[in-house]
Amino acid sequence: xxxxxxxxxxxxxxxxxxxxxxxxxxxxxxxxxxxxxxxxxxxxxxxxxxxxxxxxxxxxxxxxxxxxxxxxxxxxxxxxxxxxxxxxxxxxxxxxxxxxxxxxxxxxxxxxxxxxxxxxxxxxxxxxxxxxxxxxxxxxxxxxxxxxxxxxxxxxxxxxxxxxxxxxxxxxxxxxxxxx
Amino acid sequence: xxxxxxxxxxxxxxxxxxxxxxxxxxxxxxxxxxxxxxxxxxxxxxxxxxxxxxxxxxxxxxxxxxxxxxxxxxxxxxxxxxxxxxxxxxxxxxxxxxxxxxxxx
Numbered sequence: 001x002x003x004x005x006x007x008x009x010x011x012x013x014x015x016x017x018x019x020x021x022x023x024x025x026x027x028x029x030x031x032x033x034x035x036x037x038x039x040x041x042x043x044x045x046x047x048x049x050x051x052x053x054x055x056x057x058x059x060x061x062x063x064x065x066x067x068x069x070x071x072x073x074x075x076x077x078x079x080x081x082x083x084x085x086x087x088x089x090x091x092x093x094x095x096x097x098x099x100x101x102x103x104x105x106x107x108x109x110x111x112x113x114x115x116x117x118x119x120x121x122x123x124x125x126x127x128x129x130x131x132x133x134x135x136x137x138x139x140x141x142x143x144x145x146x147x148x149x150x151x152x153x154x155x156x157x158x159x160x161x162x163x164x165x166x167x168x169x170x171x172x173x174x175x176x177x178x179x180x
Numbered sequence: 181x182x183x184x185x186x187x188x189x190x191x192x193x194x195x196x197x198x199x200x201x202x203x204x205x206x207x208x209x210x211x212x213x214x215x216x217x218x219x220x221x222x223x224x225x226x227x228x229x230x231x232x233x234x235x236x237x238x239x240x241x242x243x244x245x246x247x248x249x250x251x252x253x254x255x256x257x258x259x260x261x262x263x264x265x266x267x268x269x270x271x272x273x274x275x276x277x278x279x280x281x282x283x284x285x
Contacts, residue, residue, distance in 0.1 A: 002181075002182050002183065006183040006187065010187070010191045013191060013195060014191065014194050014195065014198070017194075017195055017198045017199070017218050018198055020211075020214055020218065021198055021199070021201055021202035021205070021206065021211070021215055021218075022201075022202075022205075029208060029210050029211060032210075032211055032214055033214065036214050036218075039195075039221070040221070043221055043224070043225060046188070046191070046228075047225075047228055049183070050188070050229055050231075051232055052228045052231070052232070052247070054244075055244055055247055055248065055251075058248065058251055059224075059251065062251050062255050063217075063251070066255060067217070067254075067255060067258050070258060070259060070262055071210070071213075071214065071258075074262045074265060074266060075210060077266065078265075078266070078269050078275065080210075080275065092204075092205070093205055096201055096204035096205045097205075099204070100197045100200050100201040100204065101197070103197060104193055104194065104197040107193040107196075107197075108190065108193060111186050111189050111190060111193070112186070115184065115185060115189075137241060137244045141241060142241060142244055142245065145241035145242070145244070145245055146245055146248070153245055153249075156249060160249060160252050160253065163252075163253065163256055164252065164255075166256075167256035167257075167259050167260050168259070170260055170263070171259045171260055174263040174264060174266075174267050175267060
């Protein structure tokens with residue numbers, strides 16, 4: 001059951017991420033934004049599978065809600081006419097795909113050598129042994145991890161609130177009509 | 181059967197690679213920005229997966245707390261970045277990076 005759900009969500013994540021970057025049917029930024037929403041929602045599905053329920057909710061609220069509205073607002077504000085379609089630079093395209101593919105292969109082989117077949121069996125056995133002790137990121141647990149104890153995160157939390165204020169002021173300043 | 185840590189990391193790596201590909205190949209500033217968001221989310225998936233398979237009880241939620249902060253900072257970053265794009269568009273009437281190759285306004 002969990003494996004099936006993982007396959008669905010993982011496939012959906014990777015597929016719609018690909019469609020954000022390279023959609024063969026449309027080069028309209030709005031289409032990319034819509035597929036970005038799909039990606040975010042399926043990532044939050046992965047978070048639910050990982051037991052991070054609070055983060056799954058936050059992911060949908062912040063990314064699929066706030067960030068996407070911001071993206072769509074800006075796309076429509078700029079009123080992007082599809083400028084004369086430029087010829088893709090094939091050399092740079094090939095170089096990009098090669099570099100990124102090589103990076104992914106390095107990453108994949110390093111995962112496999114760390115959590116390869118031999119250790120994977122062991123890991124699965126351990127997992128089954130301590131299924132009860134699985135981490136669950138409910139709202140209560142995450143709140144306690146954030147705010148309680150001497151290794152809480154109260155200071156970073158406050159710093160983030162200041163950062164949000166600074167970002168808000170900065171955005172208003174940047175997007176005024178006549179910056180002085 | 182329950183998916184393993186390496187499967188989650190593989191998804192995260194694929195997501196990161198796709199985002200990087202978008203940053204390198206695409207020419208539209210907005211699409212490049214969306215690809216940056218994809219890369220941030222790849223890091224989030226990896227962190228949550230690591231937190232799930234962490235065996236120490238006292239640090240078990242640290243990964244998720246980190247993701248919480250990343251999401252907050254990413255939201256602020258998106259707002260600032262999009263404001264910059266809007267300001268740039270007002271000056272130059274384009275979002276194509278090939279036309280924005282000089283810093284001069």
